[in-house]
Amino acid sequence: MPGPDLPLDxxxxxxxxxxxxxxxxxxxxxxxxxxxxxxxxxxxEQECAYPELDGRDAEADAELLWTAAGDEVLGTLRVLRDPDGTQRIGRVATAASARSRGVASRLMRLGVARCTQRAPGVDVVLDAQAHLADWYARFGFVVDGPAFHEDGIPHVPMRRAG
Structure with a gap:
């Protein structure tokens, strides 16, 4: 891992x-x-007591994606198929030690590519924490509905055309 004297980026x-x-x-x-x-x-970190294990990881076509350095998981996300057939990216998480170092961007590119492979031409959706909407826009996502609160954190639904 980078030494403590390296800048965060x-x-x-x-x-x-x-x-x-x-x-x-x-x-x-x-x-x-x-x-x-x-x-x-x-x-x-986000102080949200909620059922992290929501059952969706166990769905037949759910896939977990992650980036690691050796055995250390630095970032993860999951790809799901919603009941209406859209692909969903969720649970995007990056270790504090790997933030601002390209791990999450790398995973998002992989996640979007995987959604496109799984279902060409099908939209991809996600629920973004509102302060990250511009970051997700870098991957082609646009806000697609009213803001909402989940566990006290403002979110926006986002969609990327298939």
Missing amino acids: APLDVPLTDHRATLDDVDARTLYRLLRLRVDVFVV
């Missing part, structure tokens, strides 16, 4: 690997690391 100088698997195909230790990162970010 310094690129990571370790080899990164990207992974994709269904819940059934993730080994137990990696799954633990993925879920730990999501809990660290969404429950602990």
Whole structure:
């Protein structure tokens, strides 16, 4: 990992690997690391007590994507199919040590590409924390409905045309 004297936006100088698997195909230790990162970010850091394990990871066509440095999971997201057939990206989380170093952007590009592979021409949706809407816009997403609060955090629905 970068030393403490590097600026926060310094690129990571370790080899990164990207992974994709269904819940059934993730080994137990990696799954633990993925879920730990999501809990660290969404429950602990953002102080939101909510059911992180919502059942959607176990859906037949759900896929978990993550970027790692060795065994350390630096970022993760999941790709789902909503009941109306749209593809959904969710649970985008990056380890504090990897933020502003391109890990989340790398994962979003992978997630969008995976959605396009899974269902060409189908829209991709996500619910963004409102302060990140401009960041998601970099990947072709536009606000697609009224803002709402989830666990006390303002969100906006976003859509990327398929």
